[in-house]
Amino acid sequence: MAATGATLVTVGLPPVSRREISSAAGKFKATPISAQLSSISTEQSPLNLAENVKFGKKSGTKTISKVLDDSEIERLSIKDFLERSKDMIRSDGGPPRWFSPLECGSRLKDSPLLLSLPGIDGVGLGLLLHHQRLGKIFDIWCLHIPVMDQTPFRDLVRLVERTVKSESSRSPNRPIYLVGESFGGCLALAVAALNPDIDFVLILSNPATSFRKSQLQPLIPLLEVLPEQLQYNLPYILSLLTGDPLRMAAASVQKGLPLQQTVGELSQNLVALLPFLFVLADILPRESLLWKLKMLRSASSFANSRLHAIKAQTLILASGRDQLLPSEEEAERLFLALPKCQIRKFKDSGHTLLMEDGLDLVTIIKGTSFYRRAKYLDYVSDYLPPTVSEFKEAYESYRWLDIAASPVTLSTLENGKIVRGLAGIPCEGPVVFVGYHMLLGWELAPMLARILVERNILVRGIAHPLMFGKLSEGMLPDLSTYDAFRIMGAVPVSATNFYKLLSSRSHILLYPGGVREALHRKGEEYKLFWPEQSEFVRMAARFGAKIIPFxxxxxDDISEVFLDYDDLMKMPYFKGQIEELNKEAARLRTDVDGEVANQDLHLPGILPKFPGRFYFMFGKPIETEGKKLELREKQKAHELYLHVKSEVEKNIAYLKEKRENDPYRNLLPRLVYQATEGFTSEVPTFEL
Structure with a gap:
């Protein structure tokens, strides 16, 4: 979580951890984190994945406190879609109606309702590949429109309206999710526009609001004159336009297999696609297809004329290779038209995005912070921990840093003994980690990954607000840059969020130095920039939290600042860029003075060095249990605050001294050692 620089720089209250789990103090595994991650499985793993749901006594709702194992969730496939589609159209007849998928199973208490609105096929199985995971956090209803049904668009809107009004009156404090693909996107927008007072969350996959620019539009006059005997060619043409069948068939070509094996797999895949074409022909016969294309034209026009009335929170998923609709261009247009809209782009995907393997809608919802069970998002109670696969994917971007820096971790037991590994970190929360923020936050990814893998403690971050929204569009990175941080538990900096995390007995990571420390100037390595007031001590004492200085x-072994903030502000061009950049993000610490008040975001000029090594030292836990009344006094709280600060400085000094005796401090000796002992072997360090 370092590469984005100031992006996860936390202020006063930082990346925080999730609740404890039971991985007892245990032995330190002599295996690099990268090797541990690659070997994570269901049966044997440093992560204790069992018993991952606990029930909160106060609220009575489920509280998930561990990284979740998703290996037992059997992802459905296109084959399942074909089989179920055949069953549904075989018994067709009757009006459009709702059904709830059986594979969804049990879900969290107070889960919101999710209405799945179909594409042009009307079957209602567009989310089939996601039902199992979605069913754990939503109450899912899918709309099925029979093959030969010719219900007008406006009547379909009324059908959905009746449902949302009824469900909204039954659960007025819970949002209703409308997930629409293609045609379903128009339907979702129309319902939201006509019911602005209902709390909707819209998730639109390649919405067909751009139908007038679509390659489907010319098919309408063609279908009106096409001989009936040629109707079976149309689904084939449509399937090729989407790109999905060829994409599925050519998947083996991208695996880098030998030519003979590639040809064999490609042939088998093409044969397997034949049922797809026949089922598609049954789903979209000529008469039905002509009706649905005309309805799609009407739906697009209806939705576009009412965009101004939409107040709903909206997420648009746009494919870069959608050969039916100009989806990326349309997403940008809708982004400007809708007040609370975000976009996620998938440059290599086709029109039927949600049917493609490798895409997980739940992960997208979590990464965009779109999951909530009440009117407003609660970053603590609504949080869904990452699955093992989500954790591995989030970490993959920073794996290079872990390999290059080969971190050494030390912790301190309650008796004061320093040990290798993280046995000194208490499993029971609340725990507040307080420490030094490295340049650009480079320490975050390796540190948080080790705490999670070795101790099964998910560290959540109270992070800079720019990760959750921008005041305006401009130079700041797109919000999608931070999806992985939100999946791993980052929350916006606020006293309220800090309070909630403490009350939920979380492990909380706190950087009093914030942006000023993580974007320090030349020659300021390892200097703390903490505010004068003891901003976290009294609240920590209120919950009896343990404070761990680290x-x-x-x-300084991997980089050197050659152009810092002071240098940049002397150059008119860069000064203007910094001023523009900071207009887009919320300002922090506007109520304090001194150096720590300078929280300006900027990107310093950095020269890389031949990689050295990272060293982490977690000090002895400082107890606040039973000191609630004592630490209400400002003077007492300030004394403890200064003690924590001095312990952080002592830990830094200890590491700087001890690393001088590490024979593997530089990269070359480490590479030689691993070439001899094996890549998965842990590189030794100094003697304790």
Whole structure:
């Protein structure tokens, strides 16, 4: 979580951890984190994946406190879609209606309702590949429109309206999710526009609001004159336009297999696609297809004329290779037209995005912070921990840093003994980690990954608000840049969120130095920029939290600042860029003075060095249990605050001294050692 620089720089209250789990103090595994991650499985793993749901006594709702194992969830496939589609159209007849998928199973208490609105096929199985995971956090209803049904668009809107009004009156404090693909996107927008007072969350996959620019539009006059005997060619043409059948068949070509094996797999895949074409022909016979294309034209026009009335929170999923609709262009248009809209782009995907393997809608919802069970998002109670696969994917971007820096972790037991590994970190929360913020936050990914893998403690981050929204569009990175941080538990900095995390007995990571420390100037390595007031001590004492001071060194072994904030502000061009950049993000610490008040975001000029090594030292836990009344006094709280600060400085000094005796401090000796002992072997370090 370092590469984005100031992006996860936390202020006053930072990346925080989730609740404890039971991985007892245990032995330190002599295996690099990268090797541990690659070997994570259901049966044997540093992560204790069993018993991952606990029930909160106060609220009575489920509280998930561990990384979740998703290996037992059997992902459905296109084959399942074909089989179920055949069953549904075989018994067709009757009006459009709702059904709830059997494979959804049990779900969290107070889960919101999710209405799945179909594409032009009307079957209602567009979310089939996602039903099992979605069913754990939503109450799912799917709309089925029979093959030969010719219900007008406006009547379909009324059908959905009746449902949302009824369900909204039954659960007025819960949002209703409308997930629409293609035609379903128009239907969702129309319902939201006509019911602005209902709390909707819209998730639109390649919405067909751009139908007038679509390659489908010319098919309408063609279908009106096409001989009946040629109707079976149309689904084939449509399937090729989507790109999905060829994409599925050619999947083996991208695996880098030998030519003979590639040809064999490609042939088998093409044969397997034949049922797809026949089922598609049954779903979209000529008469039905002509009706639905005309309805799609009407739906697009209806939705576009009412965009101004939509107040709903909206997420648009846009494919870069949608050969039916100009989906990326349309997403940008809708983004400007809708007040609360986000976009996620999938440059290599086709029109039927939600049917493609490798895409997980739940992960997208979590990454965009679109999951909530009440009127407003609660970053603590609505949080869904990452699955093992989500954790591995999030970590993959930073794996290079872990390999290059080969971190050494030390912790301190309650008796004061320093040990290798993280046995000194208490499993029971609340725990507040307080420490030094490296340049650009480079320490975050390796540190948080180790705590999670070795201790099964998910560290959640109270992070800079720019990760959750921007005041305006401009130079700041797109919000999608931070999806992985939100999946891993980052929350916006606020006293309220800090309070909630403490009350839920979380492990909380706190950087009092914030942006000023993570974007320090030349020659300021390992200097703390903490505010004068003891902003976290009294609240921590209110919940009896343990405070763990920690130090981290190594940034000076991998980089050097050659152009800092002071240098940049002397150059008119860069000064203007910094001023523009900081207009887009919320300002922090506007109520304090001194150096720590300078929270300006900028990107310093950095020269890389031949990689050295990272060292982490977690000090002895400082107890606040039973000191609630004592630490209400500002003077007492301030004394403890200064004690924590001095412990952080002592940990940094200890590491700086000890690393001088590490024979593997530099990259070359480490590579030689691993070439001899094996890549999965842990590289030794200094003697304790």
């Amino acid at each position: 130090g981290v060194v190594g940034e």
